[in-house]
Amino acid sequence: xxxSKYSEIKNIFIxxxxxxxxxxxxxxxxxxxxxxxxxDKPLKMILLFGKxxxxxxxxxxxxxxxxxxxxxxxxxxxxxxxEKEFLKxxxxxxxxQKIPQNMRVNFDGLLKYCQxxxxxxxxxxxxxxxxxxxxxxxxxxxxLSDTRVVKFVITLHKTENEDVIAKEHFKTRIWEVIELxxxxxxxLEVYIQKKLxxxxxxEVSNMITKKDIKFIHACTKGNFxxxxxxxxxxxxxxxxxxxxxxEKINSTKLSKKILEMAAIKIGYIHD
Amino acid sequence: xxxxxxxxxRWYKYKTKGVLLVVSILAILSLLIYGGYYILYKLxxxxxxxxxxxxxxxxxxxxxxxEKNISTPIEKKSIEKGDSDNSVMLSPxxxxxxxxxEKLKDIxxxxxxxxxxxxxxxxxxPKKRLVKAKASTxxxxxxxxxxxxxRYKAKREKxxxxxxxxxxxxxxxxxxxxxxxxxxREALLIAQAYYDAGNYKKAEEWALIANNLDKTSDESWLLxxxxxxxxxxxxxxxxxxxxxxxKSKSSKVKALIDKMKSKSI
Numbered sequence: 001x002x003x004s005k006y007s008e009i010k011n012i013f014i015x016x017x018x019x020x021x022x023x024x025x026x027x028x029x030x031x032x033x034x035x036x037x038x039x040d041k042p043l044k045m046i047l048l049f050g051k052x053x054x055x056x057x058x059x060x061x062x063x064x065x066x067x068x069x070x071x072x073x074x075x076x077x078x079x080x081x082x083e084k085e086f087l088k089x090x091x092x093x094x095x096x097q098k099i100p101q102n103m104r105v106n107f108d109g110l111l112k113y114c115q116x117x118x119x120x121x122x123x124x125x126x127x128x129x130x131x132x133x134x135x136x137x138x139x140x141x142x143x144l145s146d147t148r149v150v151k152f153v154i155t156l157h158k159t160e161n162e163d164v165i166a167k168e169h170f171k172t173r174i175w176e177v178i179e180l181x182x183x184x185x186x187x188l189e190v191y192i193q194k195k196l197x198x199x200x201x202x203e204v205s206n207m208i209t210k211k212d213i214k215f216i217h218a219c220t221k222g223n224f225x226x227x228x229x230x231x232x233x234x235x236x237x238x239x240x241x242x243x244x245x246x247e248k249i250n251s252t253k254l255s256k257k258i259l260e261m262a263a264i265k266i267g268y269i270h271d
Numbered sequence: 272x273x274x275x276x277x278x279x280x281r282w283y284k285y286k287t288k289g290v291l292l293v294v295s296i297l298a299i300l301s302l303l304i305y306g307g308y309y310i311l312y313k314l315x316x317x318x319x320x321x322x323x324x325x326x327x328x329x330x331x332x333x334x335x336x337x338e339k340n341i342s343t344p345i346e347k348k349s350i351e352k353g354d355s356d357n358s359v360m361l362s363p364x365x366x367x368x369x370x371x372x373e374k375l376k377d378i379x380x381x382x383x384x385x386x387x388x389x390x391x392x393x394x395x396x397p398k399k400r401l402v403k404a405k406a407s408t409x410x411x412x413x414x415x416x417x418x419x420x421x422r423y424k425a426k427r428e429k430x431x432x433x434x435x436x437x438x439x440x441x442x443x444x445x446x447x448x449x450x451x452x453x454x455x456r457e458a459l460l461i462a463q464a465y466y467d468a469g470n471y472k473k474a475e476e477w478a479l480i481a482n483n484l485d486k487t488s489d490e491s492w493l494l495x496x497x498x499x500x501x502x503x504x505x506x507x508x509x510x511x512x513x514x515x516x517x518k519s520k521s522s523k524v525k526a527l528i529d530k531m532k533s534k535s536i
Contacts, residue, residue: 233273240275261282265273271285 004242009204010235012195013228017061017077023194025187031178032059035153038176039067039124044145049156050180053225056155059180060126063153073124079132086137090144094123107140114147123150130154182222189213191224192231207254215259219268233262376485383454455484455491462494471501489521496527505531 012021038046048056057077064075074093080086087105091113092098099105117123127133133141144150158179183191192213196205220226237258241249249255263269442464449457462477478495481488492515499508509531516524 236273237275237278240272257282260285261275261278264281264285265278269285271281271288 002243004239005201006235006239006242008199009196009201010232010239012199012201013232013235015225015228017057019062019065021195021198022058022062023191023198025183025190025194027181027183027187028055028059031180032062034176034178035059035063038178039071039151039153041176042148043175044148044151045142046151046153046176046178047156048153048178048180049158051158051182051223053223054180054182055224056180057128058224060128060153060155064126067124071124072121073126075126075128077128079127079129081132081134081137083134083137083140087140090125090150093125094150111143111147114144114149117149118147121149125150125152127152127154129157131157183217183224183227184222185210185213185217188217188220188222188227191227192216203251207252209254212254212256212259215256215263219263219266230262230266230268233265234258237261379452379454382452383456386452453484455481455488458484459488459490459494462491462498466494466498466501471498474498475502487519489519489523492519493523493527496531500531505534 035046035048048059050056060075061077064073067073076089080089084104087107087110088099091105091110094113094117127141130138141152141154145152189208189210192208193205196202196208216227216230220230234254238249238255241258249258260269264271442461445457445461445464448454449461458477458481462474462481465471465477466474475495475498478491478498482491482495485491492512496508496512499505499511509528512524512528512531515521516528
């Protein structure tokens with residue numbers, strides 16, 4: 001079966017938190033540096049927050065992969081909503097012991113265990129999607145961080161209705177807050193080009209003009225997840241034309257028609 | 272894979288909508304521009320229409336001079352129009368100067384000046400002689416009375432008769448003079464003389480003649496209106512003055528309008 005080069009290109013834009021697909025941007029590099037510096041400070045909790053698709057998980061993932069060999073660091077990429085499971089996971093990560101299925105971790109016992117380790121060890125936990133944790137569990141996280149043995153880096157979705165940072169336990173304990181924002185036009189251009197160049201698609205990267213970037217930015221508002229989704233559909237359409245109607249596409253310039261078709265498909269513009 | 276055919280159809284629909292939107296915006300814009308132009312054009316027409324009655328009044332006066340009948344149907348119509356809408360009559364008019372008439376006026380003025388100088392020279396010399404002769408050869412009235420006894424009174428009466436004669440002579444001389452040079456000034460003087468003598472019909476006629484020769488002369492308009500007023504046509508006189516005032520903005524005319532209005536009130 002005939003295969004199009006666009007099949008491979010579209011896969012670049014599949015939304016993942018794979019460190020290999022991480023694109024170093026000016027803004028993300030700055031935020032990452034702040035985060036790394038914060039880890040060396042005697043902070044109990046570090047908050048990473050921003051709208052969905054601004055790259056919070058990506059930064060957390062990158063941090064984990066960069067520090068996993070030099071520090072005692074653990075990454076919970078999916079939220080553990082059960083308190084029992086959460087405490088079990090914390091204890092297993094710290095003690096490197098497997099707890100049998102029919103047993104549970106006593107929170108007081110865990111606190112005592114942490115207090116015994118004070119001054120000897122510093123364990124770091126990276127918790128993604130913390131807005132899903134319950135108040136009670138957040139309170140336990142706070143108590144664990146008070147032992148100064150466990151340090152938490154948490155990510156939160158910035159929501160308009162609920163100002164999570166205003167909550168008491170965050171107000172008093174979070175000493176470092178890093179806000180991630182959507183990319184501007186220049187950052188988005190670098191992001192798309194770097195993504196394509198990393199995989200060696202120089203020609204396709206050159207096809208995208210500043211005007212196209214502006215159109216993409218107008219549709220996605222510079223959100224990385226939305227941009228990935230948009231470009232995935234764009235190259236999906238390209239793949240179709242390349243396979244069945246190659247006379248309809250130009251390999252030197254990104255088609256405005258296809259960009260608009262993708263925007264219609266996602267619902268950025270209405271037909 | 273995405274249903275690209277379906278998506279393409281949706282894209283065509285989207286584009287058609289876009290084109291229609293642009294076309295409708297352009298149509299609205301052109302409609303607005305055309306509408307604006309049309310309104311302005313209409314306004315211009317209205318202004319012209321407003322000016323037309325004034326022209327009718329002015330042209331009516333010309334007809335009147337020829338036929339010696341002021342209340343022609345055209346004038347009547349224009350006056351009736353004025354009756355219904357005084358504001359139209361009082362609306363500002365654009366003064367237009369006829370350059371050919373202006374030239375003609377200049378030539379006439381120069382001619383008049385020359386005539387006047389000649390007349391001055393010819394008139395003054397005999398006067399001087401007369402005075403000199405009087406001093407040496409003739410007696411004064413009192414001297415003569417002394418010589419002839421009580422004949423002084425009779426002589427005075429005779430003098431009165433002479434005065435009357437000279438007045439009628441003045442009219443015939445002025446008319447003769449007007450026939451020769453068609454000077455509006457002469458016509459105006461005749462009109463004034465008739466007015467002073469109480470012959471308002473004649474005064475009106477001569478004021479119109481003067482006015483026909485020189486439309487810019489305030490005196491001819493004023494005298495014409497005054498004569499009409501005396502003939503009991505105050506309303507008509509007022510309307511004519513208002514039309515002229517709109518054009519000339521003369522303070523004298525305004526004063527007369529106010530005076531007439533206050534009288535009629």
